[in-house]
Amino acid sequence: MSLHHATAAEIGRGLAAREYSSVEVTRHFLERIERANPALNAFVTVTAERALADAQRADARIARGKGGLLTGVPLAHKDIFCTTGILTSCGSRMLANFVAPYDATVVERLDAAGMVLLGKTNMDEFAMGSSNETSHYGPVRNPWDPARVPGGSSGGSAAAVAARLAPVATGTDTGGSIRQPGALTGLTGFKPTYGRVSRYGMIAFASSLDQAGVLAQSAEDAALVLGAMAGHDARDSTSVDAPVPDYAAGLDRPVKGLKIGIIREFFGDGLEAETGAAVRAAIEAFRREGATVEELSLPNLPLSVPTYYVVAPAECSSNLSRFDGVRFGHRCRDPKDLMDLYRRSRGEGFGVEVKRRIMTGTYVLSAGYYDAYYLKAQKVRSLINADFRRAFARVDVLMGPTAPTPAFAIGAKTDDPILMYLNDIYTIGANLAGLPAVSVPCGLSGGLPVGLQIIGPHFAEERLLAAAHAWQRLTDWHRRMPQGWA
Amino acid sequence: MANGWETVIGLEIHAQLATRSKIFSGSATAYGAPPNAQANLVDLGYPGTLPVLNREAVLMAVRFGLAIGATIAPRSVFARKNYFYPDLPKGYQISQYELPVVARGAVEILLEDGSRKTVGVTRAHLEEDAGKSLHEGLGRMSGIDLNRAGTPLLEIVSEPDMRSAREAVAYMKKIHTLVRYLEICDGNMQEGSFRCDANVSVRRAGAQEYGTRCEIKNLNSFRFVERAINHEVERQVELIEGGGKVVQETRLYDPDRDETRPMRSKEEANDYRYFPDPDLLPLEIDAAFVAELRAGLPELPDAKAARFAREHGLSEYDAGVLTASRELAAYYEEVAAGAGEPKLAANWVMGELSGFLNRDGLEIGVAPVGAAALAGLLKRIVDGTISGKLAKDVFEAMWSERKDADAVIAERGLRQITDTGAIEQAIRDVMAANPGQLADYRAGKDKLFGFFVGQVMKATAGKANPAQVNELLKKLLAGP
Numbered sequence: 014m015s016l017h018h019a020t021a022a023e024i025g026r027g028l029a030a031r032e033y034s035s036v037e038v039t040r041h042f043l044e045r046i047e048r049a050n051p052a053l054n055a056f057v058t059v060t061a062e063r064a065l066a067d068a069q070r071a072d073a074r075i076a077r078g079k080g081g082l083l084t085g086v087p088l089a090h091k092d093i094f095c096t097t098g099i100l101t102s103c104g105s106r107m108l109a110n111f112v113a114p115y116d117a118t119v120v121e122r123l124d125a126a127g128m129v130l131l132g133k134t135n136m137d138e139f140a141m142g143s144s145n146e147t148s149h150y151g152p153v154r155n156p157w158d159p160a161r162v163p164g165g166s167s168g169g170s171a172a173a174v175a176a177r178l179a180p181v182a183t184g185t186d187t188g189g190s191i192r193q194p195g196a197l198t199g200l201t202g203f204k205p206t207y208g209r210v211s212r213y214g215m216i217a218f219a220s221s222l223d224q225a226g227v228l229a230q231s232a233e234d235a236a237l238v239l240g241a242m243a244g245h246d247a248r249d250s251t252s253v254d255a256p257v258p259d260y261a262a263g264l265d266r267p268v269k270g271l272k273i274g275i276i277r278e279f280f281g282d283g284l285e286a287e288t289g290a291a292v293r294a295a296i297e298a299f300r301r302e303g304a305t306v307e308e309l310s311l312p313n314l315p316l317s318v319p320t321y322y323v324v325a326p327a328e329c330s331s332n333l334s335r336f337d338g339v340r341f342g343h344r345c346r347d348p349k350d351l352m353d354l355y356r357r358s359r360g361e362g363f364g365v366e367v368k369r370r371i372m373t374g375t376y377v378l379s380a381g382y383y384d385a386y387y388l389k390a391q392k393v394r395s396l397i398n399a400d401f402r403r404a405f406a407r408v409d410v411l412m413g414p415t416a417p418t419p420a421f422a423i424g425a426k427t428d429d430p431i432l433m434y435l436n437d438i439y440t441i442g443a444n445l446a447g448l449p450a451v452s453v454p455c456g457l458s459g460g461l462p463v464g465l466q467i468i469g470p471h472f473a474e475e476r477l478l479a480a481a482h483a484w485q486r487l488t489d490w491h492r493r494m495p496q497g498w499a
Numbered sequence: 500m501a502n503g504w505e506t507v508i509g510l511e512i513h514a515q516l517a518t519r520s521k522i523f524s525g526s527a528t529a530y531g532a533p534p535n536a537q538a539n540l541v542d543l544g545y546p547g548t549l550p551v552l553n554r555e556a557v558l559m560a561v562r563f564g565l566a567i568g569a570t571i572a573p574r575s576v577f578a579r580k581n582y583f584y585p586d587l588p589k590g591y592q593i594s595q596y597e598l599p600v601v602a603r604g605a606v607e608i609l610l611e612d613g614s615r616k617t618v619g620v621t622r623a624h625l626e627e628d629a630g631k632s633l634h635e636g637l638g639r640m641s642g643i644d645l646n647r648a649g650t651p652l653l654e655i656v657s658e659p660d661m662r663s664a665r666e667a668v669a670y671m672k673k674i675h676t677l678v679r680y681l682e683i684c685d686g687n688m689q690e691g692s693f694r695c696d697a698n699v700s701v702r703r704a705g706a707q708e709y710g711t712r713c714e715i716k717n718l719n720s721f722r723f724v725e726r727a728i729n730h731e732v733e734r735q736v737e738l739i740e741g742g743g744k745v746v747q748e749t750r751l752y753d754p755d756r757d758e759t760r761p762m763r764s765k766e767e768a769n770d771y772r773y774f775p776d777p778d779l780l781p782l783e784i785d786a787a788f789v790a791e792l793r794a795g796l797p798e799l800p801d802a803k804a805a806r807f808a809r810e811h812g813l814s815e816y817d818a819g820v821l822t823a824s825r826e827l828a829a830y831y832e833e834v835a836a837g838a839g840e841p842k843l844a845a846n847w848v849m850g851e852l853s854g855f856l857n858r859d860g861l862e863i864g865v866a867p868v869g870a871a872a873l874a875g876l877l878k879r880i881v882d883g884t885i886s887g888k889l890a891k892d893v894f895e896a897m898w899s900e901r902k903d904a905d906a907v908i909a910e911r912g913l914r915q916i917t918d919t920g921a922i923e924q925a926i927r928d929v930m931a932a933n934p935g936q937l938a939d940y941r942a943g944k945d946k947l948f949g950f951f952v953g954q955v956m957k958a959t960a961g962k963a964n965p966a967q968v969n970e971l972l973k974k975l976l977a978g979p
Binding site: 113115217251327328331334337378380383 | 540543544545546547548549550551552579581583585588589590591643770772773774777778779780
């Protein structure tokens with residue numbers, strides 16, 4: 014078996030057994046990136062030198078017998094995580110010159126685990142998008158069909174792992190930005206509970222929704238990487254001070270007796286037929302394995318898209334105020350006064366979608382509109398929360414589709430923001446309620462991957478990973494690779 | 500002020516909390532460091548950085564709240580105040596808006612006529628300070644110094660309860676005293692650690708509605724507060740009496756020209772778009788924590804002043820003066836206890852000591868004559884070793900030579916003459932030297948008594964006990 018057909022866990026085991034060195038593994042992936050990235054545009058920066066240095070260190074550590082299961086395993090970071098001495102662009106012209114002076118906590122922890130940094134992946138600008146088309150660095154292509162999008166905003170990470178240019182990659186999920194690209198590229202995309210992973214060093218889009226996670230080939234890989242990056246961080250006040258379970262150790266929990274709720278609202282109009290059929294078939298398979306299934310209604314969930322498009326832009330409009338051309342990032346040429354500096358630096362530095370959200374967010378927070386929009390959205394948010402709480406009083410997990418359709422063509426929705434926003438209709442709820450959720454590949458529609466979404470109550474990561482792992486022992490959807498990248 | 504008008508004043512005081520590090524980052528808060536030496540990535544608003552609340556700042560805010568009898572909110576919320584300015588790195592200031600940590604307190608001030616007045620404190624909330632823009636010495640450029648950015652402030656908002664500039668100053672002094680008693684603010688007004696904005700309006704006497712107010716920004720001395728308010732009141736009254744209308748606006752006081760003038764209106768147009776800061780959890784304070792802090796409060800100025808009045812027999816006014824700062828009160832108490840005469844101690848602390856401190860521009864903590872030394876001097880007055888008049892000379896010598904009273908008295912031979920024989924001898928010498936005056940006195944010119952007192956004191960270099968001099972003179976002048 015070629016190295017790139019191996020999961021991160023398999024590579025880790027091979028390294029531990031000295032079947033190959035981390036330097037060999039790293040070279041293998043760097044070569045693949047060099048060959049395939051021009052066609053996919055998955056990476057903004059490839060850190061070849063750094064990767065080889067990391068790999069040498071990892072090999073030495075393994076030789077000393079001090080390695081963990083991830084030591085020497087390469088990975089890619091979404092370009093939203095600050096990495097010392099490396100361009101951290103956030104997919105924006107605004108930060109096209111920004112070399113971060115510090116490491117994000119996620120970067121620091123995976124580094125400490127001995128993982129090897131291959132590079133930084135492309136993304137929608139400031140994580141605002143569902144197709145990776147808003148990036149300053151151009152769209153990422155879906156390895157399953159390069160004419161199609163890989164989803165977004167973590168589109169570069171998804172494409173990189175799907176084409177096996179990296180065994181695993183980090184992502185962030187504010188409204189579905191890990192799960193939706195995971196679904197569209199046939200990967201396991203895991204978004205943990207809000208607060209499970211530190212946001213320190215992760216460039217903020219919408220602070221109350223942003224959460225770091227993993228794009229992986231398997232639930233096992235997700236469990237390993239999540240375990241290494243999760244945990245309390247005193248530098249993030251919203252990070253939760255609770256012990257991190259050994260996620261990998263809990264993978265083999267049986268499905269038998271698992272109480273599954275099917276979200277009725279996720280199977281209405283707008284769901285593509287083949288996608289719906291694949292998801293229903295997957296749930297049926299869980300039932301055959303001994304799970305119980307009941308249909309539930311979460312009546313306020315259909316309000317999640319409008320709620321999200323008030324809350325997220327509001328926070329973004331404030332979070333992105335720091336990009337003013339004064340201390341870092343893009344500064345316009347020869348500003349004639351302060352206002353000119355602001356107007357042109359921001360006007361030139363931000364793309365269309367980011368500007369649209371800043372304007373929306375500024376509007377909904379304005380005097381006279383705050384109550385009608387922002388405050389009302391917060392109220393609806395707590396109603397959605399309550400819907401989930403009621404559901405989890407009855408069932409262990411909720412299941413449904415991750416995205417309404419498989420990957421769509423590049424350019425198909427760029428002129429219609431509403432149509433684009435509806436792509437996240439099934440994923441946004443978990444962000445608004447801060448819940449953990451995972452997308453696992455569960456079939457194909459027209460030859461393109463379809464994702465099954467599993468949502469759990471707060472801090473039920475283990476339960477979700479065990480369910481996803483059980484599914485992946487039953488099926489091989491997660492091992493299927495797109496054609497042309499062997 | 501003009502007849503028939505009433506002034507209405509409310510103050511927003513900004514007290515810089517005396518924490519070692521900033522309110523949301525680990526940077527130091529010390530004053531006077533080179534520009535940007537105390538600004539880390541969080542203070543610079545770097546992408547990906549997050550605020551972490553400084554527990555010490557919360558503790559200080561709660562202590563203040565308890566000291567003014569306010570409600571400590573079991574749950575308060577940090578909000579973002581959004582506006583663009585180069586010295587505001589994140590493009591928003593983290594403050595508290597709808598739910599402040601301290602609400603509904605009050606302080607009492609002593610008015611000039613001796614009556615007391617209660618001034619309501621609407622709220623006090625925690626917030627971060629901004630940095631500074633520097634425009635001088637940089638040519639066409641402007642500089643930004645972010646050392647101050649993120650320094651914790653307690654903004655203390657009063658009710659519009661004050662009716663004159665004097666009352667406003669008394670209130671501000673009261674808060675100034677309190678924050679220093681609590682050791683939550685160094686009170687240094689020159690460095691901007693304690694400053695205020697004044698909201699001023701006028702209305703016809705007896706009117707129910709408030710007039711339109713103007714806000715005077717950034718007053719950093721008690722004198723400026725008084726002058727700025729008086730000028731603003733005058734301006735508003737003149738304006739209205741001249742048929743004009745007060746426009747609600749923010750004004751700056753210019754101490755050089757002694758006037759207020761409107762700030763550029765860019766400040767006015769702002770809609771700050773406040774909303775809860777999603778990076779910070781609501782601040783939750785439980786009752787046990789509050790009780791613990793309450794138990795740890797020092798004796799506060801009002802209680803201390805009442806005790807001085809009650810136990811030491813001081814007037815309310817004197818007790819108020821002596822409790823203006825914790826250091827002064829402690830000094831006075833030590834002197835009073837050492838000398839055993841509280842009133843004498845009070846007079847000396849408020850008189851000679853304060854005068855010398857003022858003259859030399861010194862704080863009481865570094866007074867060349869310490870409390871124990873002053874008590875030592877007063878003891879010599881009480882036991883009759885020296886007269887009160889001589890004691891002033893001794894004090895001056897103690898101050899400049901940093902010696903204790905007994906050393907000065909011994910060195911200069913200032914010990915009072917109480918030996919009757921010695922005084923009698925001096926009197927006889929004076930009588931012998933002034934036969935004419937003596938004859939006149941004995942002939943009925945009583946006024947010459949003072950002349951003889953003066954001569955005797957001169958002859959004894961002022962050391963003779965005055966009471967004894969009087970008594971013996973009367974006897975001897977009357978004749979054998």
